[in-house]
Amino acid sequence: MVSATLRQNRAFGGIVLLVIMMAPGLSSAQETTPPPTSPPPPTANSADDNSRIFGVLPNYMTTENGQPYYPLTARQKIGLAARESFDWPMFLLNGGVTFLYLEQKKDPSYGTGPKGYAKEYAAVNGDQIISSMLDDGFVPALLHEDPRYFRLGEGGFGTRLLFSVEQTFITRTDENKKRFAAGYWIANIGAVEISNLYHHGDHSLGTETKQLVFSVGEDTVTNVLEEFWPDMKRRFFHRHKP
Numbered sequence: 001m002v003s004a005t006l007r008q009n010r011a012f013g014g015i016v017l018l019v020i021m022m023a024p025g026l027s028s029a030q031e032t033t034p035p036p037t038s039p040p041p042p043t044a045n046s047a048d049d050n051s052r053i054f055g056v057l058p059n060y061m062t063t064e065n066g067q068p069y070y071p072l073t074a075r076q077k078i079g080l081a082a083r084e085s086f087d088w089p090m091f092l093l094n095g096g097v098t099f100l101y102l103e104q105k106k107d108p109s110y111g112t113g114p115k116g117y118a119k120e121y122a123a124v125n126g127d128q129i130i131s132s133m134l135d136d137g138f139v140p141a142l143l144h145e146d147p148r149y150f151r152l153g154e155g156g157f158g159t160r161l162l163f164s165v166e167q168t169f170i171t172r173t174d175e176n177k178k179r180f181a182a183g184y185w186i187a188n189i190g191a192v193e194i195s196n197l198y199h200h201g202d203h204s205l206g207t208e209t210k211q212l213v214f215s216v217g218e219d220t221v222t223n224v225l226e227e228f229w230p231d232m233k234r235r236f237f238h239r240h241k242p
Contacts (some may be wrong), residue, residue, distance in 0.1 A: 053225050057093075058087040061148050062081055063148050069176045077140050079137075090125075107201055141185040150229075164224045164227040168216060
C-alpha cells in the first residue's frame with residue numbers, strides 16, 4: 001500500500017513538474033497566429049495523397065520542408081494531434097499491441113481473459129492518446145513549437161536519413177527558427193509519468209528510462225517512414241495506367 005502510494009506521488013510529482021516547465025507559455029499560447037494571408041495548414045499531404053502510410057497509418061503531421069513556412073495556431077496543433085490520435089487504424093493497431101503485452105505479461109495485475117484484455121487495451125490506448133496529444137498538441141501549443149515533420153524529399157539517402165533522425169532532437173518554432181526540441185522531450189517524459197498512474201509493476205528509474213527510449217525510438221522510426229513513404233509508394237505501389 002505504501003509503495004503504491006509512493007508511485008502515485010512520483011507520477012503526480014512528474015505531472016506537476018511538467019506543468020511548471022510549461023507554465024511560461026501559458027499566458028501567450030494563443031498569441032502566435034499565422035499571417036492573415038496564410039493558407040490553411042495541411043491536414044493531409046495533397047501531393048499524391050500521402051495522408052496514410054501503407055494506406056492505413058495516419059500521416060497528417062507531415063509537410064514539405066521546401067514550401068513557404070506558415071505557423072500553426074494552438075487550436076490547429078491540438079486539432080491535428082487529435083485527428084491522428086483518434087484515427088480508426090490506431091485502435092486496430094493498439095489491439096494487436098495489447099495481445100503482445102498480454103503474452104509478455106507486461107502488467108499481470110490486469111489479469112487474463114476478456115476482462116484482462118479489456119483493461120490492457122484501455123491502458124495501451126491511453127498510452128498512445130496521452131503521448132500523442134502531449135507531444136503533437138498541448139506542449140507544442142504552449143511552447144510555440146511546430147509538431148509537424150518537415151520532409152526534405154531530396155538529396156541522398158544518408159542525408160535524408162540524418163535529416164529525419166535530427167527532427168527527434170531539433171524542432172522548429174512558430175517564428176521559423178530551429179532549437180532543441182525541449183517540448184518533445186518534456187511531453188514524452190510527462191507521458192511516461194502519467195502512465196504510472198494506471199500501469200502497475202516496476203516503476204524504477206531504469207524501467208522508466210527504457211520506456212522513454214522506446215517511445216523516442218518509435219517516433220524516430222515514424223520520422224523515417226514519413227520521409228521516405230512517398231518514394232516507397234512510387235517505387236513499389238505505383239500502378240501504371242494501361
